[in-house]
Amino acid sequence: MYSVLICDDSLVARKQVAKCLPQDWNVAIHFAKHGGEAIDALTAGKGQLLLLDLNMPVMDGYETLRTISERRLNTQVIVVSGDVQPEAYERVKQLGALDFIRKPVNAAELLEVMTRHKLLDADKADEDSEFPPLDPEIRDCYQEITNIAMGRAGDHLARTLNVFVHLPIPNVNLIEVSELHMLLSDIETHEQVSAVCQGFVGPGVQGEALCILSDSSLGDVAKILNVTGEVDDQKQLELLMDAASILIGTCLSGIAEQLDISFAQGQPVVLGQHRNITEIIATNKLKWKRTLAIEISYGLEGYNVVCELILLFTENSMTTMNYKLAHLLEDF
Template identity: 45%
Template sequence: MPVTSVLICDDSSLARKQLLRALPGGWNAEIEQVSDGREAIERIQQGGIELLFLDLTMEEMDGFQVLQALDAQEIRLPVIVISADIQDEAVRRVLDYGALAFLKKPVDAEQLHQLLASHRLIDPHTALAERSSDQPLPFREVFAEVVNVGMGRAAALLARVLGVYVQLPIPNVNMLEVGELQMALEDAARGEKLTAVCQGYIGSGIAGEALLIFHDSEVDDMARLMQLQRYQEMEMLLDLSSLLISACLSGIAEQIGVVFSQGHPQVLGQRASISELIHLNRQRWNKTLAVEISYSLEGHDIHFDLLLLFTEDSVGLLSRKLSYLMN
């Protein structure tokens, strides 16, 4: 029998909106939404939910923890995970934890329809027509979810290269003056010496610089993980930076309909303080739309920060590119 009561759990308003639009328009089901894993568990415990759509990367209680909690409480209901974390290991884990299926963000309406029909969660003849969703969303929230998808693409590539599972954060999106950027970077540095690799990008008038920051203690750990000799460290950092930055920008570009051209990566400072890095680049980073992504490698004491620093002039162009998602 087709299900008639559905719960969507995702901390992104845009992701929930995109999923609502992708659900079959002819599906006569009551659909509820929550933005946190704990809320999802509480609502499911109350009874009546027949299908859960679940995100993985959430702050309070992530999707993996939700699946584990459902299993521990012996709550049996079909769960479809829809996530930007497309690492092979992430897919394996959610299926091992009992999820019915895994779909990548942004969800494809036709693929979703076929999945629901194949598991008899909807009538196969249910109309695919798009549902309406007229709630406008703010730029910062929309752009954070667009970045989230790009971040996931980059992590999947990195995981394959290094043979590890990459733990994904919630990306931070803020407009920052150069002084605020310096304070944010100093907080991330925790007083340590850093090595930073910078790579410029531009596409359809949208421009900026990507900055990949490595803590020096972790550069050595990364080199050991990749079984590299000391003299190969800089080459490794440049290659790793190019891979991560290209994958993340590509994931963003695909969603906003642009193609980014990228410059050659260059080392901004080697074993330098944040103050020195900021001093060298103060004019370029006067005011910026800053996106911060902090990656870490499971089972290793290694993390590094990817910053996407869009020029102030790019914000209006990005807003226009994202208007179809915001409205």
């Protein structure tokens, strides 16, 4: 569903703007009292359209627009303000706003602006381009090949670190890229993390692998690897890269072997250290819109280690992978 975020420090203004939206428009409406709240909402994937006031406490509209641009947040902005100075209009346009509407909002004018920018068709376009739900048999097959692949990765990790690895059932979802943060909501609420990303490509298939390690795990990882002395940021980064190399490489190899394809892997890239997972995802947006996401959570018995491996396959990869999986099902 298309979402609209209304940002204004005035409760009356927020309600007035909401009432001016087309009544038959199938949208989810969210509210923010200042730019800081708006940025948090946008980071969480709320607000494909932002109706933004300029004069607000904490973070005003200008700073909000600059932050949206700097973080490359995925939203379109219409400024709604009582400041009708020509310079104000020019400033917000330079900062990336689509248009400028004077307060108090007139429903007819708002409708004209949204129609001119084709915003009313956005929710329909989203619905038309959605994938059909995953067939239950295909989903089960994705889970099974991932189970086998993660088992191999876990075995490699166990032998390398001399530990017992807990392997839960992998989660398989077809989602919007903007919803990725929801996969890691537990970590997001109370943990800072460090993350590595590695791209991969094969015949008709491409994607990204994310290896995310909670900061609270780094001390125990150092113990397991018999690292002595101070574990500074550089040493923590080396630990993260070592774990990511084992998990990503072995897991992708297991999936590729079962699908009878081969993957070429790119160079691993550090997405961030000691950051909130939402910030990492927001500042490292993927180039596609929808993804087949396979989430695997690894735990080590006797240690406080939480490691998330997420395999993200592009929407275009689905055709090739579903074809391969259909043939696997025929062999059973």
